[in-house]
Amino acid sequence: MKTKSALTLADVNAILDAAQLEAEANGWGVTIAVADDGGHLLGLRRMDNAPPVSADIATQKARNAAIGRRETQAFEDMINAGRTAFVTAPMPSLLAGGVPVLIEGEVAGTVGISGVKPDQDVQVARAGVAAIA
Numbered sequence: 503m504k505t506k507s508a509l510t511l512a513d514v515n516a517i518l519d520a521a522q523l524e525a526e527a528n529g530w531g532v533t534i535a536v537a538d539d540g541g542h543l544l545g546l547r548r549m550d551n552a553p554p555v556s557a558d559i560a561t562q563k564a565r566n567a568a569i570g571r572r573e574t575q576a577f578e579d580m581i582n583a584g585r586t587a588f589v590t591a592p593m594p595s596l597l598a599g600g601v602p603v604l605i606e607g608e609v610a611g612t613v614g615i616s617g618v619k620p621d622q623d624v625q626v627a628r629a630g631v632a633a634i635a
Contacts (some may be wrong), residue, residue, distance in 0.1 A: 507605035509538060513634050514545040517603070522547060525617075532617030534559040535631055539609045541565035549617070557615035559595050563623075564614030566593045567600030573610050574600030575624060583629030599623030603631050633635055 509517075514536045514544030521534040536544045541564065548557050576608050577596040581588050587597065598620035603611040603620070613630045615623040 504556035506539070506608055508612040509536070509544060509603065509611040509634075510542075513603075513611070516633045517630040518545050518547045520633030521613065521615065521626050522549065524626045524629035525549060525615075528622070528625075530618045530626065531624060532615050532623065533557045534626070534630065535560040535564040536630070537561075537564035537568050537612045537614070537615040539568055541610055541612070544611065552617045559597070559616035560599070560614040562593075562595035562599030562614065563597060563616060564612045565600075566596060567602050567612035567614065568609060569593070572602065573624070574598055574614075575620070575621075578620070599627055601627035601631055603635065605635075 533548040533556040575598040613627040
């Protein structure tokens with residue numbers, strides 16, 4: 503039987519806190535979503551100046567990183583490189599900003615960020631992941 507790592511509530515809170523600190527240090531208003539390895543939401547934090555739509559987008563980015571088992575930047579790059587048919591995949595928000603939490607090479611959860619430019623979303627997500635990795 504295979505065993506796997508899973509995010510605890512303490513892990514989720516550490517990710518949310520670290521991502522928020524990174525966003526605040528840069529003056530960015532974002533929503534931070536943390537999901538389990540199946541893409542199910544474990545925690546969500548929308549900063550005061552984050553647009554309401556960012557809550558849904560961040561959640562979808564976290565879900566897509568989980569079910570896709572990779573950073574969502576890969577999906578955006580694929581589409582931008584000409585594989586436009588991928589936009590019809592049943593995965594909304596195929597945009598940069600979803601980052602997996604890897605434990606011993608396996609996805610234990612994911613972080614999705616929305617609210618600023620794509621590279622900034624990724625920067626905040628990676629800061630969250632770094633809090634426990």
